[in-house]
Amino acid sequence: MARLILFNKPFDVLSQFTDRGTQTTRRTLSDFIDVPGVYPAGRLDRDSEGLMLLTDDGRLQARIADPRYKLGKTYLAQVEGTIGDEALTALSRGVVLNDGPTRPAKAIAIDDPALWPRDPPVRFRKTVPDSWLQLTIHEGRNRQVRRMTAAVGHPTLRLVRKAIGEWTLGDLAPGEWREVRV
Template structure:
């Protein structure tokens, strides 16, 4: 029977079990998960937080990670500035990125979510407002959500993947995992 692990990846952790990138050791999945034979089903950037699914089943891994299956990925996104209806419409219709247009996204303004504190915290600037969005996409290009919000004039300050399909990180503290 296939194993499926839900992990709440903290900020600054690589979505891999080893780090061959620099001479300075960086946190990896092996600092949190000690299960043999499981691998991430997709990636989550080092500067992003939230749900990362891991499995020992290659077919399940492909089904979760491959954009052709269009599994929805929902993010809570703190952006710089207050987006107007035009910016939200652009996100809903799909935005043009340097590697082509994105598929349409579901997006809505939300109140500040009750999230765990981020370490290090987001830089607060009194002169520039920020806003939280709930954004759902059905593809997964490199740094896609960050590039989408920047393309409509609102750089991402904090990015938390909240759900993939029906799996959610809602009740899972950062750095913790559980079997699905």
């Protein structure tokens, strides 16, 4: 039976088990998960937080990571400025990035979510408001959510992945993981 691990990746952690090619030591998955034979099914940027899936099954890993299977990835994004209907409509239709147009996404404005504090905290500026949105995408380009919000005039300040398909972060605290049945 395939193993599947849900992990809440903290901010400033690489989504791989080793840190190659740097002079400084950065935290990696191996600082949190000591399970032999599992590998990430997809990536999450070092400066992003939230749900990562790890498995020991190559087919399951491909099914989770491959956009062909259209597994939705849901993110909570704190953005600069007050997100309005025009920006939400643009995100919902898909925006044009430097590597081509994105697929349509589901984008809604939300109240500040109940999340753990980030360390270090997001920079607060009295003169620039911020707001939150929930964005579900069905592809996985490099830094896609950040590039999409920037394209509609709202750079991302904090990004937390909440769900991948049917799997959700639930009550996992940063750095915690649990194994689930596939």
